[in-house]
Amino acid sequence: MSAAAAVVVAVGVVSACGSEETTDAGRVAGEFADAVERLDVQAASTFTSAPAQASEALAATISGMDPQSVSTSVDSPVEYSDGTASFTMKTTWRWQDESSYATTTSGTVRKLSSGWKVQWDPNLLFQGLPAGARLQRIRTDAKPAPTVDSRTGKPFMQMEPVNEITFDPSAAGKKVDAAISALSASIRPIAPLITARTIRDEVDRAQGQPIIAVTLRDEDMKVLASDPERITGVTVRRTGRLVMNDRRLESPLEVGLTNYWNAIRDATAGWQVQLAAPGAKPRRLAGQQGPPGKDVATSIDQNQQLVLGDSVVDVAQPATMMVFDSMSGGILAMAQNDAAAASRVEAGLGYATGSTLKPVFDAITRAVPGAQDDTREANDVLHHLGLGVTFVAPGVSLPRQVSPTVSTARFSPNDFTASILNMGALGVALARADAGKDKAVPPFVIKGATTKVSTGDLGTLDRGVAKDVLAQMSTIARKGDASDITGAPGLRALVGTNGPKGPGWFVGLQGGKVIVVYCEGDKSGTAALQVAQKYFRVSKS
Structure with missing residues (x-):
């Protein structure tokens, strides 16, 4: 039946x-x-x-x-x-x-x-x-991937295939030390700074979890001393990453620009459900894909970025440098040496300015009655010059703590902190006032993205104060602390330190640019001048 x-x-x-x-x-x-x-x-x-x-x-x-x-x-x-x-x-x-x-x-x-x-x-x-077999859902990204472009429209950063060399100490078992030594030797020709000690430190911090020892481009893999995948516990995963188009370049701006680029990729990402069977190519069952994201236009000048990279490497102290376009406020480049990177110096953090801003405070004191009593009017003039305010600029790595502020009620340069962005905004405000412009503009790196300004407003510039400060800057450059700098015709500068232990600053206006150097440690004022001099020398070569 x-x-x-x-x-x-x-x-x-x-x-x-x-x-x-x-x-x-x-x-x-x-x-x-x-x-x-x-x-x-x-x-x-x-x-x-x-x-x-x-x-x-x-x-x-x-x-x-x-x-x-x-x-x-x-x-x-x-x-x-x-x-x-x-x-x-x-x-x-x-x-x-x-x-x-x-x-x-x-x-x-x-x-x-x-x-x-x-x-x-x-x-x-x-x-x-x-x-x-199994069902799986994967993220999909539209092609081509957007590029991060320089101010001329040429790619500054772009998506490229890379190879993540990963080390899993648990897979190495009792041969961890031998595997780490072998891995260090394998990558030494292309990554000599990644030693067995640095790999071991990273493994210890990861508490036994796998680590990415280094990420290399395809051409880098060709010059390795040996095949890293033959080392116990080492695997190589091929993936894609946003990298500098010019491999000579390196900048702290990479982090912020990559985060912004990732946000664009996330917004346009799609998805796909697949049937994945052993030994077979995954078969698409369903999905949806958004359109490719637009390329990211920035104010970056690749030549300036290369010059800055050369300028910060000769001093032992932590040294960070930014250059801004003096009219638009666009960030042309940012670089720092290894010591500054280790100290986690950031563009948006507030640091003591010491005597650096004395000419600015003196000019405001002469122009504003009762300025030393910390009047609202005096603080407004400061804010209009880009000081005492906080900038959050998309594409620039965000600060880890609350930054620039007057730390006491008394109107005094010795009680003041400012970020590198603040110092750049000050230089831009002074240059704009000198060119007959009425208002300051906030710094930015991504064209079309709005920089958030808080703890104060960028209002109308006080041209009298600006003229006074510019005159003092000219004197400092001609016969003051910056008079030894050569190769910088028309330079106007602010130079100062926060005592023997620093930090030391250099803020210069020259050639349509605002140059800001920030150094830490002993003799940091001298170091800041040394970095500035190297910048002007390399710029002419």
């Missing part, structure tokens, strides 16, 4: 919210679906005829899909007199971005000695899913 002749139909829908079925087979199918909805792999597998196989397959697909939520329903369970039953199950996977993917599959329930069980079959997850 055929199964069709001995049918008992139980009409209804079984879901996690309730059940209308009356058969034991339908109940078990519903409990299986309910456990899948809860993403409870162990519970779901216990309702099947092969718990181990079901657990492995369910875990693989749930991990691969990584959903925010899942909803399931069992439709029209049908029980037969031969101890079997059939059902269909709809599974809808949902994600945080409001995308979803639904499957409808068929299953069988059998009455075994242990009771009714869902006959395990990978087809319960997706019709046609081979054994050992």
Whole structure:
């Protein structure tokens, strides 16, 4: 007798919210679906005829899909007199971005000695899913990837294939030290600063987790001393990364620009659900892709970036340098030496200015009655010059703490802190006032992105104060602390320190640019002048 002749139909829908079925087979199918909805792999597998196989397959697909939520329903369970039953199950996977993917599959329930069980079959997850395969959801990005362009429109940073050389100490076992030494030797021709000691320090900080020892471009891989993948615990993962178009360049701006670029990629990212089977190329089942993101236009001058990189390396103290366009406020370049990077010097952090701003405070004192009593008018003049305000410029790494502020009620340069961005904004404000402009402008690096100004406003420039400060800067450059600098015709400068231990500053206006140098440590004022001199010398070569 055929199964069709001995049918008992139980009409209804079984879901996690309730059940209308009356058969034991339908109940078990519903409990299986309910456990899948809860993403409870162990519970779901216990309702099947092969718990181990079901657990492995369910875990693989749930991990691969990584959903925010899942909803399931069992439709029209049908029980037969031969101890079997059939059902269909709809599974809808949902994600945080409001995308979803639904499957409808068929299953069988059998009455075994242990009771009714869902006959395990990978087809319960997706019709046609081979054994050992899984469903997975991946992020997709539109091509071509946007570039980060310099002020001339040429790529400054672009997406390139790179190779992440990863070391897993747990995989190296007792040979960790030998593996680290071998890895250091392998990469030494291209990355001599990444020593066995630095790799070991990174491993210790990661507390036994895998680390990325170094990321190399394809051409770098060709000059390695040996194949790193032959070292126990080392793997090489090929991926893509935003890198400098000119490999000679390096800048602290990379972090902020990469974060901004990533935000664009995230906003235009798509998704794809795939069927992934061992030994086969993943097959697309569904997905959606946004359009490519627009290229990021910046104010960066690649030649200036190269010059700044050469300018900061000759001093032992932490040295950081930024150059701004004197009319637009655009950041042309930023560089720092290894000591400054180790000290985590950042563009938006406030540092003591010491005597550097004395000419500015003197000019305001002469122009504003009662300025030394910290009048609102005096502080407004400071704010209009870009001092005492906080800048958050998209594409520039954000500060780790609250920055520039007057730290006491007394109007005094010795109690003042400013960021490198503040000092650049001051130079731009003075240059604009000298050119007949009425207002200061905030610094920026990404064209079209708004720099947020807080703790004060950039208002109308006081040209009288600006003229006074510029005159003092000319005197400092001609016969003051900056008079030894050569090769900088028309230079106007502010120079100063916050005592013997620094920090030391140089703020210069020359050739349509504002040059800011910040150094820390002993003799930091001398170091700042040394960096500035190197800049003017390299600029002419």
